[in-house]
Amino acid sequence: MEFSSTLPLHRPLLGILTMDDPAELFRGNRSNFIDLIRTGAEMGVSVCVVTVKDLKPGHKKIIGYTYDSASKQWSQQIIGIPRVLYNRIPQREDEADPEVQRTLQAILRQPQVRIFNPTFFNKWSLFEWLNKAKTTARYIPATRKLTASHELESLLKLYPSVYMKPISGKAGKGIMKAERYVGKLDRKTEYALSVQETKGSVVYKYPKFSQLWAKIKEEIGREEYIAQQGISIVKYKKRPFDLRLLVQKNYKGEWDVTGIGARLAGKMSITTHVPRGGSIDDPEKLLAAAFGPEGTKRILGRARKAALAIARQVEKKSGHMLGEMSMDMGVDVHGGIWFFEANSKPMKFDEPQIRKKSLERIVQYSLYLIRTNQAKTGGMPAGNPNS
Known part of the structure; x- marks a missing residue:
């Protein structure tokens, strides 16, 4: 028309x-x-x-x-x-x-x-807010503000990998992954750092934590970062993927899940973001390969429940009236749901049915x-x- x-x-x-x-x-x-x-x-x-x-x-x-x-x-x-x-x-x-x-x-x-x-949301504030409620804390990976080397070192002692993200970042820009592993020759602890580039990542290896930290400081510069427990998320054909959920308020002013998409990581990428080499895929297809149809149904139901609890808690703690947010969620190898990120200004979803409904919901709300x-x-x- x-x-x-x-x-x-x-x-x-x-x-x-x-x-x-x-x-x-x-x-x-x-x-x-x-x-x-x-x-x-x-x-x-x-x-x-x-x-x-x-x-x-x-x-x-x-x-x-x-x-x-x-x-x-x-x-x-x-x-x-x-x-x-x-x-x-x-x-x-x-x-x-x-x-x-x-x-x-x-x-x-x-x-x-x-x-x-x-x-806009501040990543650190989001994780602080979500850790304060029983309904949402269960979905949150261990997260710390990255102000000194000991925050990263203590996380790496607890978890084999740690992601570092800029507090004000978007679309995967500036994300890094630090990993702790045992060297093949001398069986000593060594470290690797993956730095996300435009369509892939560059990997640096270091025998000492101090060298790893020096490189991280060089990459971070003056930007504020958080450090977060790495999750062993499920893979499809050896490539990790996560879920993208769009949560909006409906014509009754109530939170509802508008749609769920999936983003499959690029072959050399440490994130699933499309601008960083990721691709759009069908969540049911990807999940079914790992968990079967019944498992997929349960996981998507849990993801919806988690998204609604997170949206309510974020709105409550932000002190502002919110009408929509997109969320990145991971599914671990056991089918557990993990919250990674929320965006108060979602980019448009390319899935046609989600796109159409998302526009209608903005008008309805x-x-x-x-x-x-x-x-x-x-x-x-x-x-x-x-x-």
Whole structure:
């Protein structure tokens, strides 16, 4: 279906929040935005792009960007303040900017505007939050903040491998794996360090821990890292894989699992991330090869249960209203579920059925927020610039 670049005034208005761009009007994944605009149009919701720069919390009218599918053109339009804002600010550095923070805090104080997922997650905070609840602590690998050599050394004494991840990393960038093993000749403890590159990893070997630590310090630089127990995750044709779950709130405002995908590691990669050489695959096929159909059904059920418990705990501890998150989970060789990572700004899932449902859920949850907020505030219809 085609949709007009002029927003109908009677429809609820959802704003996709992003950063301005002098050359391109705004930044972000345009195809993602167009998909959401199209889904909104099909569901009776007007969706437009709003930049932090144009968002004036005290004003009744602001500039929004609308898309016309017939001409394939973006255009500016004067709109009312959207009643719901979906935060897709693309970079942590943008979000941390003092001016951006001032605007976000001003929006959060406005009762008539609801914003969900107002901030990126910090990996260390996530593991701290999840370790504090019985419902989630069971899924968490041993994790420490990597501030000195003794944190890594003590973990390597307990576990044969330890992963190191940047606290503010994304898409597998900067991940390393340290391993302890016994040398073949002299039977002494030796160490290996795998450093993730663009499509594979480079392995360095050291006879002493001090040499391993010197290389790690060189790789880390000034960035903050966590160190985490390595898990013996299940493999398919000798390649490790993990599960990617999308958890979103539905039309009732309740957490639900939208879909589960799988990511198979590249042949020379220490992560399963697609930008690092990983590939998309069918979780049922991969799990069934190791656990059979009944085992697969049980594992996927446990993964769903874990994801919902984690989503609730993260939202509770973050102190913010969240509407979605993606999660990376590992399955060990015994069928145990392990939580590795969560992302408050999920990249789009390429599995068509998950993709379609994910877009619908964003619109459904936005409608839920508008409906419940209007009941509380007695607000005018969202998006009417004359309100």
